[in-house]
Amino acid sequence: VKHPLKIAVTGAAGQISYALLFRLLSGEILGKDQPISLNLLDLPQMEQTLAGIEMEIIDGCFPLLHEIKYGSDPYALFKDIDVALLIGAKPRTKGMERKDLLSENAKIFIDQGKALQAGAKPTAKVIVVGNPCNTNAMVLKHYAPKLDPMNVHALMHLDELRAIAQIAHKKRVNVSDVKGVVIWGNHSNTQVPDVSRCTVKGQPHGLDENWIKNEWQPRIQTRGAEVIKTLGRSSAASAANATVQLLHQLMTPTSEGEWYSSAVLTNHGAYPLEEGILFGVPCRTKQDLSCEVVSGILWSDEEMIRTTEKELVGEREFCKREGVV
Ligand code: NDP
Numbered sequence: 001v002k003h004p005l006k007i008a009v010t011g012a013a014g015q016i017s018y019a020l021l022f023r024l025l026s027g028e029i030l031g032k033d034q035p036i037s038l039n040l041l042d043l044p045q046m047e048q049t050l051a052g053i054e055m056e057i058i059d060g061c062f063p064l065l066h067e068i069k070y071g072s073d074p075y076a077l078f079k080d081i082d083v084a085l086l087i088g089a090k091p092r093t094k095g096m097e098r099k100d101l102l103s104e105n106a107k108i109f110i111d112q113g114k115a116l117q118a119g120a121k122p123t124a125k126v127i128v129v130g131n132p133c134n135t136n137a138m139v140l141k142h143y144a145p146k147l148d149p150m151n152v153h154a155l156m157h158l159d160e161l162r163a164i165a166q167i168a169h170k171k172r173v174n175v176s177d178v179k180g181v182v183i184w185g186n187h188s189n190t191q192v193p194d195v196s197r198c199t200v201k202g203q204p205h206g207l208d209e210n211w212i213k214n215e216w217q218p219r220i221q222t223r224g225a226e227v228i229k230t231l232g233r234s235s236a237a238s239a240a241n242a243t244v245q246l247l248h249q250l251m252t253p254t255s256e257g258e259w260y261s262s263a264v265l266t267n268h269g270a271y272p273l274e275e276g277i278l279f280g281v282p283c284r285t286k287q288d289l290s291c292e293v294v295s296g297i298l299w300s301d302e303e304m305i306r307t308t309e310k311e312l313v314g315e316r317e318f319c320k321r322e323g324v325v
Pocket of ligand 1: 010011012013014016041042043046087092108129130158224234236238
């Protein structure tokens, strides 16, 4: 029997987490032979909700559940963890500007970075979902220097899944026939969905340039807002799906010639980008489960890359001015 994997989830009383926890415990993501210890974290006022979620999880009668704990202290709940799924973040409310969101969230991620530094296993893998996820992850990494920078990810995988689904629909093929899409940059509407290396059923994609530029790219960049407008609330289930799918990617060697998009610290040097920001790039998981950036992919639109880079540099500069990093 495998040793239980200790997974911390923040924002565990929220919508994304609600759609995520049962997926984790089903065994589809980490294997039917991988026991899981869950540490659920949320704000002190959410304790009652966490108690209820714990009851539902117990009632799920999952053979893979080794242990469950909940609370609001990251130092207690990040102790010895193998994985952190950081979903909790302050949502943008009416009248709030992006910089207000940045500073409110920076406080959360300073604390959580320190708590990871204090207690997490040095090999821990971290996925930041709470927005603005790239810059939240940048702040967190600053306070958790012991973590391998290639193990700290900001979620771009939902953008990638959206991008693949739209191409599969257009080409009338199965989603698994579409490979090689890349999402560069920030998880915001400046992101750069890229088909320069995309294949469909192993052949060049053959998609119309005009469709790519004027329909596909803008649709992927603004899909979150489109879902909110249609559904009346945010895309929690698909965000949860993308989070567990990325976790699966990080814990499974990537097939030869393939990659997934994820935002990692730019200090890897694989692309000429400003250092010290988390930028979406193509990544692979090696046999030893370490993560590497796939180099050598030519950007099809450098101007768009520089725009999303500039946005991330701006967010970092703001954090510097505020004394956050
Ligand atoms: P959700 O679970 O729906 O969303 C949580 C975060 O994920 C938000 O920042 C949201 O960003 C982000 N997100 C990223 N991608 C997506 C996507 N595709 N669709 C939707 N959201 C996405 O929020 P809830 O309000 O239901 O739950 C948040 C929980 O976090 C609450 O229980 C709250 O108490 C908790 N929280 C915990 C903190 C902590 O642990 N210290 C601090 C603050 C809050 P966006 O806002 O851009 O949609």
